[in-house]
């Protein structure tokens with residue numbers, strides 16, 4: 001196993017992930033991104049060395065995926081099967097000792113994950129988001145900054161909850177759904193739907 005740490009993705013979220021890694025005492029050696037124009041640049045001092053698509057399927061190293069798009073995160077993690085994907089928790093986040101957080105998931109600064117919440121693999125719990133007790137957050141979900149999920153809410157695989165979304169207890173957001181920034185989810189949202197507003201309504 002090569003213990004060098006790579007960051008996959010060179011957008012704004014990469015800065016957040018690099019600083020979270022540094023706060024945990026980890027120093028990335030390189031960033032990779034599919035935008036060729038970024039190769040040769042530096043993100044917070046870390047060089048962008050190549051494209052993600054050019055990384056070999058059998059790549060054996062440690063990496064974090066710093067890309068908000070849930071489908072892209074799934075495709076990268078599914079292809080690079082031999083990479084070690086640790087959990088990254090910013091030191092200012094709180095994760096209950098009875099919560100579970102799956103491989104590759106990133107808990108950003110100021111986020112809170114309460115008792116017996118279950119966070120899948122390659123999930124982003126972004127800055128200042130609150131995941132209350134017994135929530136189930138499935139693989140590849142992105143909970144954007146400032147979201148509030150009340151107790152036992154459930155979010156299906158690959159869903160994206162825009163900045164500042166609130167979800168009342170026990171509601172279920174289906175797989176690959178998109179919730180608009182600032183929405184209040186007070187009813188279940190079907191898989192694949194886009195819902196916006198207060199209360200959140202599915203956009204036709």
Ligand SMILES: CC(C)(COP(=O)(O)OP(=O)(O)OC[C@H]1O[C@@H](n2cnc3c(N)ncnc32)[C@H](O)[C@@H]1OP(=O)(O)O)[C@@H](O)C(=O)NCCC(=O)NCCS
Nearest residue numbers: 068126144145161162163178179180181182183194196197
């Ligand atoms: C919901 C969302 C995905 C829709 O994106 P889109 O399909 O490109 O939508 P558009 O910007 O074309 O807007 C379409 C309509 O929806 C409305 N709309 C867009 N986002 C909305 C929101 N969050 N709440 C209410 N209405 C919204 C627009 O005003 C527009 O209305 P109109 O047709 O009456 O003018 C997007 O606006 C959003 O909220 N994304 C969240 C992004 C985010 O939080 N990112 C954080 C990254 S860390």
